[in-house]
Amino acid sequence: QVQLVESGGGLVQAGGSLKLSCAASGLTFRRNAMGWFRQAPGKEREFVAAINWSGGSTYYADFVEGRFTISRVNAENTVYLQMNSLKPEDTAVYYCALRWDIYSRHSTDYNYWGQGTQVTVSS
Secondary structure, eight states: OOEEEEEOOEEEETTOOEEEEEEEESOOSOOOEEEEEEEOTTSOOEEEEEEOTTSOOEEEOGGGTTOEEEEEEGGGTEEEEEEOSOOGGGOEEEEEEEESSSOOSOGGGOSEEOOOEEEEEEO
């Protein structure tokens, strides 16, 4: 059974940085795409970033505006989200997700989810 565990969330001031990690276990050797989504209170879950199997292609939501970088180390079954220039509106629970296919911006396309990690950005 695939399990995803996020870490690295916390409280940071506006303009600061955080690096989220997502460790996957129970994987078989099978190409997958990994994504990061977030959900703020009272809002729907939204796409943040995704990366394909090789790491050669990455995709971002428009609101990222070059502030975030997604990466992966397949040998460690880990995907990262480096977040810089954080804004109060980035406050949300951040989830990583795995899809047995090419990347997607739609949360319903993903097969497995982590439990989420809270990111709070103070003004």
